[in-house]
Amino acid sequence: MYYLGVDVGSVSTDLIVLDERLNVKDKIYLRTRGRPIQVIQEGFKLLREKYMDEEIHACGTTGSGRSIAATLIGADVVKNEITAHSTAALEMDRDVQTIIEIGGQDSKIIVLRDGIVVDFAMNTVCAAGTGSFLDRQAERLDIPIEEFGDYALKATTPVRIAGRCAVFAESDMIHKQQLGYYEADIIGGLCEALVRNYLNNIGKGKEILPKVFFQGGVAANKGIKKAFEDALGFEVIVPDYYDMMGAIGAAIIARNAVRKTGRTNFKGFGLADSTFVSKSFECAGCPNCCEVVRIYENEKAIGCFGDRCGKWNTSLPAQTIA
Amino acid sequence: MKITFPHMGNVYLAVKALFDGLGIEYVIPPKNSKKTLEIGSLHSPEEICLPYKIMIGNYVQAAEMGADTVLLTGSCGPCRFGEYCEMQMNLLNKLGHDFKFIVIDAPGDIGVSELFNRIAEISTKSRMSKHKKLQCVKYALDVINLTDKLDAKAHWLAGYERKREECKKLLHASKRDAARCSNPKEMIKLLKDYEKKFDNVELDLDKDPVKIAIIGEIYTVIEPFSNLYIEDKLMSYGVSTRRELTPSWWVKNMVMSPTRLNSLDLKRHSKEYLRLEIGGHARECIGEAVKAYEDGLDGAIQIFPMGCMPEIVSKAILPRISKDKNFPIMTLVVDEMTGEAGYVTRIEAFLDLLERRKEHVLSGS
Numbered sequence: 001m002y003y004l005g006v007d008v009g010s011v012s013t014d015l016i017v018l019d020e021r022l023n024v025k026d027k028i029y030l031r032t033r034g035r036p037i038q039v040i041q042e043g044f045k046l047l048r049e050k051y052m053d054e055e056i057h058a059c060g061t062t063g064s065g066r067s068i069a070a071t072l073i074g075a076d077v078v079k080n081e082i083t084a085h086s087t088a089a090l091e092m093d094r095d096v097q098t099i100i101e102i103g104g105q106d107s108k109i110i111v112l113r114d115g116i117v118v119d120f121a122m123n124t125v126c127a128a129g130t131g132s133f134l135d136r137q138a139e140r141l142d143i144p145i146e147e148f149g150d151y152a153l154k155a156t157t158p159v160r161i162a163g164r165c166a167v168f169a170e171s172d173m174i175h176k177q178q179l180g181y182y183e184a185d186i187i188g189g190l191c192e193a194l195v196r197n198y199l200n201n202i203g204k205g206k207e208i209l210p211k212v213f214f215q216g217g218v219a220a221n222k223g224i225k226k227a228f229e230d231a232l233g234f235e236v237i238v239p240d241y242y243d244m245m246g247a248i249g250a251a252i253i254a255r256n257a258v259r260k261t262g263r264t265n266f267k268g269f270g271l272a273d274s275t276f277v278s279k280s281f282e283c284a285g286c287p288n289c290c291e292v293v294r295i296y297e298n299e300k301a302i303g304c305f306g307d308r309c310g311k312w313n314t315s316l317p318a319q320t321i322a
Numbered sequence: 323m324k325i326t327f328p329h330m331g332n333v334y335l336a337v338k339a340l341f342d343g344l345g346i347e348y349v350i351p352p353k354n355s356k357k358t359l360e361i362g363s364l365h366s367p368e369e370i371c372l373p374y375k376i377m378i379g380n381y382v383q384a385a386e387m388g389a390d391t392v393l394l395t396g397s398c399g400p401c402r403f404g405e406y407c408e409m410q411m412n413l414l415n416k417l418g419h420d421f422k423f424i425v426i427d428a429p430g431d432i433g434v435s436e437l438f439n440r441i442a443e444i445s446t447k448s449r450m451s452k453h454k455k456l457q458c459v460k461y462a463l464d465v466i467n468l469t470d471k472l473d474a475k476a477h478w479l480a481g482y483e484r485k486r487e488e489c490k491k492l493l494h495a496s497k498r499d500a501a502r503c504s505n506p507k508e509m510i511k512l513l514k515d516y517e518k519k520f521d522n523v524e525l526d527l528d529k530d531p532v533k534i535a536i537i538g539e540i541y542t543v544i545e546p547f548s549n550l551y552i553e554d555k556l557m558s559y560g561v562s563t564r565r566e567l568t569p570s571w572w573v574k575n576m577v578m579s580p581t582r583l584n585s586l587d588l589k590r591h592s593k594e595y596l597r598l599e600i601g602g603h604a605r606e607c608i609g610e611a612v613k614a615y616e617d618g619l620d621g622a623i624q625i626f627p628m629g630c631m632p633e634i635v636s637k638a639i640l641p642r643i644s645k646d647k648n649f650p651i652m653t654l655v656v657d658e659m660t661g662e663a664g665y666v667t668r669i670e671a672f673l674d675l676l677e678r679r680k681e682h683v684l685s686g687s
Binding site: 064079080081082083106116117118119120122205286287288289291308309310 | 352353355356357487494551554641644650663664666667668670671672674675678679682
């Protein structure tokens with residue numbers, strides 16, 4: 001008996017398989033590359049080798065691509081990332097009081113007390129300090145992103161960089177490079193700047209108490225972890241499956257949901273072989289002009305998104321590809 | 323003269339009833355859409371607040387339909403809305419639209435006689451007797467009160483309905499049908515019929531839904547396009563919502579303001595945290611948050627457009643209220659973005675938070 005969790009994020013798509021006791025049996029990390037459907041199929045191809053459809057007793061989706069993923073695989077629950085991340089963290093440690101989650105495009109803070117979420121915040125208009133920005137800087141400096149954190153740890157006197165805005169942080173960095181500063185000090189400075197920005201922006205007005213969990217792809221970066229510890233003055237814990245927490249949370253929530261309903265909606269791994277086509281159009285039915293996207297599986301419409309009135313969604317079963 | 327006016331929630335129904343009654347030609351701009359916003363942000367100053375941009379879109383689209391006069395409420399207020407009319411006149415002029423603006427300001431700001439002069443610019447276009455004209459104003463007020471009442475009913479009952487989205491569908495149907503009426507009496511009758519229909523919605527009164535107050539800047543809480551249809555979303559989730567700032571509240575508040583007896587309850591509730599009028603509806607926002615807590619709601623969502631000065635002040639005060647009262651409040655800032663993913667994530671996570679708290683309290687753990 002296994003539980004499947006799928007987290008379709010902006011940068012990565014994670015699939016996780018948990019066993020009955022919620023131990024991780026399998027994890028798959030794939031780059032989304034803007035193609036959520038194909039990437040789920042890719043993941044399912046890998047999972048199909050090891051698991052039978054009947055063995056999956058619950059499945060849940062999360063991440064910004066959660067709705068499309070849910071339609072595709074027949075998810076039992078579709079959950080937002082904040083709830084998914086906190087569910088996973090609490091499963092590992094009931095005492096966690098703060099979760100710092102930094103992903104590809106989002107950064108979030110989740111405040112928990114006595115095992116429940118009491119407050120949270122998410123970056124609104126600024127992407128400085130998220131994974132995509134770090135990726136880009138690593139690329140520009142020609143350093144593999146995996147080694148980025150190690151460079152930061154080598155810094156002796158981190159250079160001050162303005163972390164307020166991704167664009168200006170970059171020009172600040174370029175400027176310091178041109179002046180000949182040591183590379184490790186610049187990277188160290190960047191990590192500090194991002195942490196400063198995070199604490200001033202997302203963490204503003206929030207009480208950050210230990211234990212602090214650091215989750216999301218950016219938690220792999222040791223430089224950022226250290227910068228957080230320096231700024232906060234206590235240890236920041238990076239859980240084992242820091243980059244899979246969303247998917248783990250989705251799987252756990254799905255298990256709980258199926259316990260109530262008694263059966264799963266999981267469609268099976270067969271969809272790896274299906275052909276998916278998505279078509280979008282602007283509905284002319286009323287002045288709302290909704291951008292409607294419709295997904296076809298083997299020429300049969302399976303899902304519709306973007307319409308406010310629900311007319312496309314409800315008219316689905318009879319529709320086939322035009 | 324062909325009058326138009328910017329959209330703001332259900333206001334267009336009341337204005338329609340008024341002009342249909344008076345027999346004055348008017349143009350209702352197409353409902354707010356991406357296109358409206360596109361036109362608006364193309365011409366507007368980049369840093370101006372969202373309502374301004376949407377309104378510019380309304381005017382330009384109305385001009386395409388033959389409108390030549392804009393009816394606008396002013397405020398001479400201590401927020402940027404007070405400058406909207408002058409700036410918009412200027413901008414539209416530059417764009418080559420020869421609009422005449424009729425700005426209805428509060429009598430306290432422009433004097434009663436000036437207010438009557440301005441109203442006369444419209445009312446003299448109708449050949450009816452004074453008595454009949456007043457009758458039409460009464461109809462328009464009835465419409466605005468009724469539509470607000472229907473909104474409030476649907477938003478609140480959505481948490482208790484047995485059939486999912488029944489309230490939402492009924493509410494949308496009421497507006498669709500009201501827009502098709504050709505005279506005010508017909509519209510009022512229709513809205514009253516819909517009011518009765520809401521009484522027949524099958525309810526499960528044993529339910530204890532999550533209850534949320536929608537607070538914040540008046541335009542963005544009232545105009546659904548600007549807040550990405552948050553109330554529709556919450557109705558679909560089966561959440562009960564309450565919103566105090568409505569067009570009918572605004573009318574009542576403006577009429578009462580010279581007597582200083584306006585919105586006494588909100589003033590009373592805001593007293594502890596914000597005693598002064600600091601512009602916009604910041605004080606009301608604070609009052610509503612406290613009131614929502616005292617009325618036993620589960621949480622509040624504050625909405626305002628990016629750069630809104632009064633609401634930034636209230637945003638800074640809300641965490642204090644939240645802490646003092648142990649009452650969750652979430653802030654959503656709206657701007658030109660129409661991508662909903664992050665927005666929906668926040669709303670859903672907030673609902674999860676409120677639900678979990680509820681369970682926690684009920685189970686006594």
